[in-house]
Amino acid sequence: MKIKNIIYISLFSIGLLSFTSCNDIDLSPAQEDAVDIDNGIKDVNSATAAVNGMYDLLYRVDYYGRELMVSPEVSSDNILVSPVNSGRFLTQYQYSVNADNGDVSAVWTNLYKNVNAANTILNFAESGSISDASGAQLDEIKGQALAIRAMAHFDLVRNYAFPYTLTDASAAPGANGAGGHLGVPLLLNFNQERFAPRVTVAEIYTQVIKDLTTAIGLLPSTAYDSSSKFNKSAARALLARIYLYKGDYPKAFTTAKQVVADSQYSLTSNANYLSDWDGATSSTEALLQLPAFADDNNGFDSLGSIYIPAIPGGDDGNGGYGDLIPTADLKNLYSSTDVRRGWFRNVGGIDFNYKFPNSFTSNIPLIRISEMYLIIAEAAGNGGGSVTEGQNALNAIILRADPNATPSTSTGSVLASEALNERRKELAFEGHRMFDLVRNKMSVMRTDIASPSTTATLSYPDYRMVWPLPQSEIDANDSINENNTGY
Template sequence: MTKRYMQHLYQSMLLAALCCLLGGCTKGFLEKEPVGRISKDQVFREMDGVRAAMNGTYNRMAFYYTGEFMMYPDIAGDDVHLNTTGGSSDIGLALFDEHNFQSLPESEELAVGHIWLHIFAAMNNANNIINSIAGLKTMYPDRRGELDSLHGQSLVLRALCHFDLSRAYAQHYTYTADASHWGVPVLLKTPGPGEQVPRKTMRQTYDQVIKDLEDAVALLKQHTSRSAFAANHIAAWGLLSRVYLYKEDWDKAILCADSVIRLGGYALTPASSYGDMYMSGTPGREVIFQLYARKGAAQSIAGSLSAIYSSNAFQAYAASQLYNLYDAGDVRKTMFRNSGGKQYTLKYARRDGANLDWPMDPKICRLSEVYLNRAEALWRKGRYAEAALDLQEIAQRAHPESTITIVYNDAADLLGQIEAERRRELCFEGHRLFDISRRKQSVQRGGDCTAVKCGLSYPNPRFILPIPSKELDANKAMQPNPIIN
């Protein structure tokens, strides 16, 4: 980690924690307030301090998810087009370089630098909580249950940070047969200023992600929470089903998905409430974990998921090949609005006329994704009938006026249906490019593409972001990603 970055990350961590102590976390997540001089050690010697730091960590997670990270895999994939004019103003569009596969290491003030920095800011918050738990248990033996819960939640968030970082800056797990290619730095504590930190292999990166999630399950099963805004052991299982899917460990992906579906106590949100799950600010029945990220109606939401995707002045909209995947009876088709012949998503919009905060809450784990994870893993194991039943669950919810039966000509046809259903269900939720690359497919954007480059053949260095140049300049242990013209 660079000295400059680590100083920035440390300051971000402290500000996030202290803003909660001063009541700042009751306001919009992008707001900042001046704080007094309180040392990190003071924050993590008190229960109120570690509670505030937990809130601050969720705050930092929401910050990077509602910024470039959650938009990157969709805007750089084939489901989303940018609302270009063909003029010089296009360069100001969100993730313009990523959409055109032109990201550069020097782009620290754009997505390349922001995603890197903001994920590490959240990770350092989580690490500081994790590393304070043992001392706090000694000082507060009567609070061991609460501290175990804070520990488990922080492990989930740290795992998610490492996983997200690897998805953005490293080739997918099976890019090499033994996952020996570069992953990302694995940080279990905040490095000192100027400390040289190398990358781990992708195998080592995933080993830590999986360990953190499994350790979190053990802690959080004893201290359950049903709040969608706090990571619980069901969320850890759900994320493990995704991680194992990416890893192509089909048996464990199925096992973890089974745990969520059979033991989690969640149910798919009814079709009649599907829009409310996104636009009302109230989690649907299927939302296992989401982040709280609201802005009041009178406050700026520039650069957020809502501004880029769901406002009347949207910068990005659905590609025709995505929109055309929905039939007329699909309730998910109601989650689009037409403006000038372009379809923009309502997943980060507000109910018209509602006097509410703008509910941009990113969905980190939904039961529908877990069903789709299991369906794909079951297919890979040759358990086609079971995979079709999982697919049917999602398709039936989307078509409440019809009786859905999954019919397929052969195994390849069924896999195509599973992949298409995943696109329909999870679009605009930060999955598409990662799904394309892990399947070793190419990006093909279709005839309505207006980008500089409308396709990307697999394999290609442009499937991932470059490591920021300032990191490389100051941290000589950091291995760069290859760049091609």
Template structure:
């Protein structure tokens, strides 16, 4: 059996270098590799970091899978899944099997990419002082973001029971080179995983520059701050969430796009972090805009598997342009957010930071940065929606649903607010993905989630 497939971790560095550098195509994967030889120079570390970004952009990760899986699992007939892929239909219906391929690949690709970051972090002594901090910050951002996504998907919500006891996912913080008994690791607790996520992202914020010389699609200080805001909000640490969001907003690095349609263009000024897709990458499994694949109809080169229902569209006011941001074909309705097949994939954007700050300030009866009403109305004004004269928590949560629909935040919002998906409670077993059966079969220290 292939070792990579068996354990879900990328074995050694040779596989990364094969995918990241054509000149090394003759390097053969192996069960054991001397990492000190594989990463012998700063160029090798840079190539490996490029491989980590390539992994992050995989269709099962931020290339789209993380976003659409969270939306489908948290959906209550805002959309209908009309496609033929049984694994996605299972997720939408909340009947996920332990052999579900999408859940398996989220785990596998997540850990493969984390291992690439671990290789970078273990070889920082090969990097000159000019780039060392940036390389470390980028690797920590990727690792922290992925552990956050994995623990949300495969563990109980932070507000469900006791995080210090609930099983999360295994923390692997050093490169996996030789696979043996030591690689059969138990699940760390939810609290332990969150602590590692915060450690990685906090250090990333300290180390990363405000902008990257090599352009968009690379982690920056703002990206780390925005991800910290998400993590703290999920933990219900509202002061820390507000302050992280406020640092993004007041940095001046990002501005709201002038129109809602302009948000979803490749030159949008409010994208804090995104996966950059090119024409060349679009034909490859690691570079396809998977949100286009499932949300856009054939007219825009997608499959049109996810169709928007009246239940969702009726939430918008008459003047709200977001309520018309759809395409109707043969009485089937599709969001216009992802119509560009080679469009960059949004991960986190400035509008979300305004809404995080608004919610946190409202909960804390504070006005740090701006009053909650002002922040919510800033988002509504861009959409042409009627301004509110007063704002409640329900107003802010609804605004998140209207503004961020289909971008991967629905399930997380339902869980952290102890809501429901229809009649399904936020802490129901079937709103947590099963540990993939292939992992259970090969790692006897893993414990399956309840209900599976």
């Protein structure tokens, strides 16, 4: 018998229902900060606290609070380890992650906590236990749970498995270009057996698309304060991202267009672009973000802190580690008149990344409207929609950043390539780069490296492009006996 380590932890056993929310968003006019665990979810107040608990999990260091924003960047060609660093993210940078790595197991565990939290909320919402909820309130609660469950499963499968479009079965047995290889366990039921088998990547995609499609029909259209929860457009935006990763370019194109058409969101002007990142106000671009507050943040483990040096520190007066700096080849992509060059500040002869200018209190963008424009462009370049609309979408991003730039007139694969290049520039440090390379079957080519011993090239599909399953999960789960190929 394998040792039954607790990997999937139920909502009740971790006391998620008693979390204090870091969001100030109400699902109903009356909201309590905690729930009596013995009584579970029994009314709108307790359901609201449970929903807020799910969002608290997103903010953790081992989810979007830092790990999943940084690892896809540091393992790609966007980030260089600073000559003086505290040792953080070295394994990701050096491609020495293994199945016993603490980050690998912490992310896995935290994402499944979110899945189980969502399943628990859905169980109570569908059983009639939330007796005082109106129909609209009940729909909203279920919509939030479905959206979070979809996001967690999608984040699991893109970190712990090769993309849907993988065709090389030597990298993952069963790969057929249509998600035929193994992904991660799919958990859909309250109190489901925690040691579930892996299902195919295709099965994960089918479910997350179903969950988001259902959530869109349940969630409100109006944006939440600070865009800190899913509404219809935020859920639709995540769906557009998933279609893009799947290689379903027609659906990626049309879904992203629907999001862009929502007048609640708009591209920030060139003049306001840099100040838009200061966290003082909610950006018009933010479809979904994690707001950071002076009295509620991850401190030195915050996202901005990993990039910002101790002296002079961040714009909020707090210091940082300054462990990770942008590569020269990334910086060279920006023209001298590109407003985004303002992210980089020279301190002691080193250009540091100040895209998140507050060391502790920068908002964390999960989905921005800019990404939707770039999805339209990339999908159009891959035959998913109107080339003219794709060019217009790409040029909206290019010319917003640099009004002196030459607009794109490209078509086909060149347009798609230009869109991917603009994604690298616009979405830098937001946790996209490694995923963008791998889903496009591209190798990692590092021209700016920390030392001669640093791995400069990772040829697609190198097994190190995805994480291994945690060894603790394999030891505990009788349904999983082998790790990803190469580990």
